[in-house]
Amino acid sequence: MASQVAMGALMKCSFGAAPASLAVLPVNRVLAEGPPAANIMDHQPLVNILPFGVCQSPANPVVAAATAAALGVLTPMPCVPATAAPWTPGAATVLIANMPALDNTSKCLCNWGGVIAFTHAATTKTMIP
Template identity: 50%
Template sequence: MEKKMSELVTMSGTCVCSMGTAPAPIKVTSQAKVLAGGKPCATIADSAPLSNVGPFGMCTSLANPQVAAATAAALGVLTPQPCVPAPAGSFIPTKPKIIIGGKPCLTNDCKLICSYAGQISIVNPAQVKATAQ
């Protein structure tokens, strides 16, 4: 079986949360010198809520206090609430030897844990070809 290589995630990449209902874009703010297809490559530091990782539609996790309160008010019927990402740290690097600006690069197989029991993963890295400026 052929092993697929990891791809760098760029500014137009998207991710999903296992507890969310929609994908969200990745915004790269950690560096601007290493490009892929003319777009900045992300690092594991690009994990801040809203400035790097957008909302995932509606949150369905009962670990989220807003979802738990709405569900209790609905007599136990799961009542999703708007997602406000709550990353617990930075993306977990899978290729820590590939460094961009002193930080491990973000690849399509990296994961980010949400404080509300979700797992955030990359669904579209949007990487084409890496170049340096």
């Protein structure tokens, strides 16, 4: 059974070097074990999804430019998440602010090819069927 995701949940990116925590603004007015609960629309770069240290994706233009300048040696550069689409799939049976709740099995895709997933949901008792 999946867990509800709340502010402070830990995420990892497949091309990132460090974990990051999810920031959830209290606009939905729903709490999950204390902190604000997330829905699938909490995917805004640098608002909800913070940087993952350095990015190693060759599809990232900044990494590609640095790699070209280093004569083809992969050169990681600072991460700036680029998440245009919401988290998927979310919890279809639970709505927060008329959108599916965000559970710990959801993924978010970065425009540079990374897959962002949760390593810790920040809740332990709030389960989603």
